[in-house]
Amino acid sequence: MRLLLLTSQPGPAANVLPAIELLTHTLRVLPAEGSILLDAPPHDAILVDGRQSLPQARSLTRFIRATGVTVPLVLIITEGGLAAIQSDWGADDFLLETCGPAEIEARLRVCEARSASESASDDEDSPDQIRRGALLIDESAYTAVLAGDQLDLTFKEFELLRYLASNSGRVFTRAQLLQEVWGYDYYGGTRTVDVHVRRLRAKLGLEYEALIGTVRNVGYRFVPDAAESSEPQTTS
Numbered sequence: 358m359r360l361l362l363l364t365s366q367p368g369p370a371a372n373v374l375p376a377i378e379l380l381t382h383t384l385r386v387l388p389a390e391g392s393i394l395l396d397a398p399p400h401d402a403i404l405v406d407g408r409q410s411l412p413q414a415r416s417l418t419r420f421i422r423a424t425g426v427t428v429p430l431v432l433i434i435t436e437g438g439l440a441a442i443q444s445d446w447g448a449d450d451f452l453l454e455t456c457g458p459a460e461i462e463a464r465l466r467v468c469e470a471r472s473a474s475e476s477a478s479d480d481e482d483s484p485d486q487i488r489r490g491a492l493l494i495d496e497s498a499y500t501a502v503l504a505g506d507q508l509d510l511t512f513k514e515f516e517l518l519r520y521l522a523s524n525s526g527r528v529f530t531r532a533q534l535l536q537e538v539w540g541y542d543y544y545g546g547t548r549t550v551d552v553h554v555r556r557l558r559a560k561l562g563l564e565y566e567a568l569i570g571t572v573r574n575v576g577y578r579f580v581p582d583a584a585e586s587s588e589p590q591t592t593s
Contacts, residue, residue: 358382358465361397363389363417364406373406374433379458382465389413391420395528395575402429402465408454411438415446422447425526425570425578429468487522489581492568494519503565513538514557517550521569521579530576550577 360382364373370386371378387393389406403421407414411434418430432448442451449468452461485497491504499515501508510518516538521529529537531547539545554577558566570580 358402358469359398359400360384360402360404360465361394361400362386362404362406363393365389365409365413366406373408374404374452374454374456374461376456376458376461380462389417391417391424392575394421394424394426395530400428402431402468404431404433404452405448407432407434407438411441418447419445424528424572424575425580427472427526429465429472431464431468487519489522489525489568489579491565492522494522503561508560510557510560513553514560517553518557518569521577525579525581528572528575528578534577 362370362373362377362384364370364386365388366372369378370384377384385398385400387397394403403426405414405418405421407418414432414434418432421430429449430447432442432446432451433454434442434451436453436455439451442448449471450464452464485495487494487496493502494500495502496519499512501510501515501518508518517534520534520538531550534550535543535545535547539549554569558569561568568580570578572578
């Protein structure tokens with residue numbers, strides 16, 4: 358399992374979580390800054406050091422979740438910090454700094470299994486379809502249906518929506534979207550992305566425009582919570 362440890366304390370990971378060195382996971386230690394994740398190496402879980410400042414850890418975990426990170430997020434705390442933890446912090450689980458290797462392994466294993474189960478539930482449609490709540494995208498037919506109504510999208514609007522939805526929750530800079538959706542040989546500026554996002558939101562309508570979220574000073578992401586909360590409910 359590939360782990361990222363975000364901490365403000367210099368030195369090896371054992372300074373934060375001593376028992377981690379007894380496990381065989383690949384571990385990378387990075388500064389405790391949300392922006393660091395934009396260039397972070399591939400990872401399966403994130404550990405956040407909250408031992409020295411719980412308010413800072415809370416802000417960091419909330420920021421990470423706001424950027425759409427879906428891998429397990431585990432908070433490392435002292436025993437005295439147990440009373441402060443709340444569900445709205447965005448962490449999937451916590452580890453006491455004094456815990457042993459067996460507990461670390463078990464908690465990571467449970468978090469990984471839960472995350473895999475949630476991802477599988479989003480992929481029950483055919484390989485050519487992407488379903489996100491009330492939105493269904495058919496890649497082979499180049500159609501997007503929202504709450505039962507087919508959207509009238511241009512090719513680039515469709516490609517932009519498809520790319521964001523297929524990477525649900527992940528934040529992309531304007532430059533990344535320009536590269537992935539318009540291609541390397543496109544010489545237009547990043548303003549093009551803003552224009553297409555604005556048009557796409559207008560076609561999604563007021564009820565669903567929040568599907569395309571803005572991450573301030575970073576870029577855009579598809580907001581899975583908005584797709585789920587806006588999904589029509591059926592009654593029996």
